[in-house]
Amino acid sequence: MKKAGILNRHLSGALAELGHGDGVLVCDAGMPIPAGPRVVDLAFRAGVPSFAEVLDGLLEELVVEGATAAHEIRGANPEATALLDARFPTLSTVSHEELKSLSAGAKLIVRTGEARPYANVLLRCGVFF
Template sequence: MITYRLLHPEILAGLAAAGHGAQVLIADALYPHSTGVPAPAARVHLNLRPGLVAARDVLEVVADTVHIEAAVYMADADGGESEPVREYRGLLGSHRHGGDQEVAWSGLERTDFYAACRRPDVCMLVATGETRPYANLLLRIGVP
């Protein structure tokens, strides 16, 4: 029996198959899950009901499992960071990849974010029940 924090078989398999530079999308409940990533990307559905499973919970466990090199968020309607993104930034602030380097952050407006998520290096989408708007986060896997 696995005794690690991450137990979900599909997420474990997706992260194990992702190499340096691969990208993982943690998507909110409003994201177009069926068309918003390349066809070969794994899709893991954790969107049981509104609010469950929360995107922050997924991020916390993923960040504990792999090194995150960069995070790209969907900018809100004003071009800034939403409440969920500020939470993610706080959570990832304590995580480092490659020793002392901080996670690199950037934001994209909605249509540019969708385009970035459809790139061929996006290997997995984790659909959450997160209902707060602009709660999508695209993570680039790094190396220790």
Template sequence: MRPSRILHPKLSKTLAECGHTDIILVTDAGFPIPKDANRIDLGYYAGQVDVLDILKMLRKEIFVDEVAFAGEVKTHHPQLYKSIQDIYTGSGAIFKGTTHEELVENIAPKAKVVIRSGSLNAWANFALVASTDPFAWFTEEDIKILPAYVERRRRIKENEVPNL
């Protein structure tokens, strides 16, 4: 066994294959997953495994540049919104509001992987845009750092709380 590592072989392999800008979609139990999607089903019972548990695990495993979700989360499910803020504070990720329809119709078909939870948590569908370690790139003195990396580094150093 691998201590403090993902034990699910398909999930571990899929995350290792993700690159910059790939989309990891984490959904609730009822999300309509496209039939041809690379689907990893972690839901085994209503409410188990919860989407927040999956997001907390992913936060430890991958760099995320952006977290997209239905803007209604902020107004219609403030506790979920607060939980997402807590998970991604200091990560450098930004929040992007979208619609449930956009998640279903446009983002899901583009996702490198769709991870289904057993969550019955309303509005609990999140598109994570994979990134890279902003401190590992552009380290040589004669290379100009891209503004996006400067900004992500700042958000991480300042332990910024993401907000819609």
């Protein structure tokens, strides 16, 4: 049994399969989930687990070379905006509709219980060397 890190076996296994350039969408409970990508649904109740908790847990285990969020987050969700700006100084933004389209190309989608608007980010995996 693992003693540290992400303990959810479905998520831990999915992370181990990621490679350079793969996309991982971390999303709120309301984001439409496209057919195709592998989905690990962590949502339990509204707000549990939070977008911040899940994102920070993933960032402890992944090499991320880029991140994209929706423009709309800036006006609608100051907490998530601050979180993403702090974690990704070069955060790219697109329209929410474009982010939904891009999510279809993700290899993995991790759904949180977050219940605040636009708490979604598409991560691009990097390499550790």
